[in-house]
Amino acid sequence: MSSILEVKNLCFSYDPNNKDGKYAVHDVSFSVEKGDIIGIIGHTGSGKSTLVQHLNGLLKPTSGEVLLNGKNIWDEPKKIKDVRFKVGLVFQYPEYQLFEETVFEDISFGPKNMGLSGEELTARVNEICEVVGIKKEYYEKSPFDLSGGEKRRVAIAGVMAMRPEVLILDEPIAGLDPKGRRDTVSMIKQYRKAYGATVIIISHNMEDMALLADKLLVMNKGSIEMFDTVYNVFSKYDRLKEIGLAVPAAAEVLRRINEKNSSIRTDIFTTKAAAEYLCAYAAGEKGA
């Protein structure tokens, strides 16, 4: 496997002269393998959003570099737009960026900027809508008439339509109802399956992270605190609490039971696995 995205010693300060020596992101290095799903977690203001804006060249590092397929994205500053097509970034509350008259037009905005037109453009929009399950009867609707969850999905599809190799989503499920959340998560999964894309998700929802991510990157005060498998990260319960984070609710429940009955395992993080384990445990106890 080769790493598709590599960040080396990235530092960034919002003040170009950096008089006070404070960095929003400080000395961050990591690499992402092709096809991985990486979850980024961290308390508010830990530099998550600032970090991901470097990955598609919206922000230029104060020092350090970002390599996409082994090439520094700032080698040719004039071609930074191409990087943005390869690394798609969905911002927080992307539904606030919808602006076209129809859903179809809005999803076409990205591909149009890539230079697609006519049949090619229509085919591209059709394809992505099919993959992520946006029905054709929505095409001519105004995006402003949709429900919150639908708006969100149309906005995400607008980025997916550029067919980025790396898809980054900043809190894609924040503020959605349970159905909207399920739909959005499944849409991300479908996109990844269809194109073998690499996905990076910022989220505060630890349950979804446990379910979705292969690896977790934990940010704290602008630096990387941990970058490890979901299992290893969520095993460091005390440290996560210390930096204002938490483990998934299922793991928390197991911990509380464990305080009363120390034979209960605490290293299970998804709701489904925890339920299965507890059922098996209960059955075993009855049997014994």
Next chain:
Amino acid sequence: MKKVLKDITFGQYVESNSFIHRLDPRTKILLTILGIVFLFLADSNNLFSLLVCIVQVAIIIAFSRVPLRMYLKNIKAILPIIVLTTIINLFYGSGEVLLSFWRVTITTGGVNRAVYMAVRVILLILLSSVLTYTTTPNDITDAIESLLSFLRIFGLRTAVHMLAMMMTIALRFIPTLVEETEKIINAQKARGADLESGKLFQRIRALIPILIPLLISSVRRAYELAEAMECRCYNGGVGRVRMKELKYGLRDITAAAVMLIFCGGVIAVNILL
């Protein structure tokens, strides 16, 4: 684009506790207007008259305890306008001919006029900077509301209050809108929007994906704010009392007296010298 947005520094208030900061905002507004009027009443053929104005502004600036570089920054910002007025004024006026070429003549009167105009514009900027540096935008709107309250004899009481409230809200939301605009610009850039190149028409068209979401979110914000205000029983100012009442004090009288002495000085110098 982004740089332009960063350069808009609004609410230029500089925190301090100087004599001028503590003046009643109404006093500051009235005295600023008075000062500006007298800048133009100063006789442009009389060096001493303008000198009085310079001394006056210098003293006010010294008392404001705002760093001098803050004032210089404001002058720098309008330097092109100063240079332009100076050059234009150079060609007007009569008197001894200093220089004459083609159809243009420069006279002593013209030079005189140009210098005076430049000095006046600079003093004008300095004087109004003192107001904005030492008074918070909220204080300014409160003062305007209070100063305009005489309009209530025409039955315009609510209108004056509404006007002041609108100004306060507009000022309050400038930073929010700037932030929002930056976010939208970044989001559309992430979708490959090109804002920096192309011909004029293309550039204007490229603003549509930014302006429409901005407009929609502003309307949304307005509704939210209106609802939040109604929830707190806002009813347009009738029977509303203030937490911070504006009150004139001894220092306002002192400041007014000093200003009047200087204005008297300008008149005296105009007549006597």
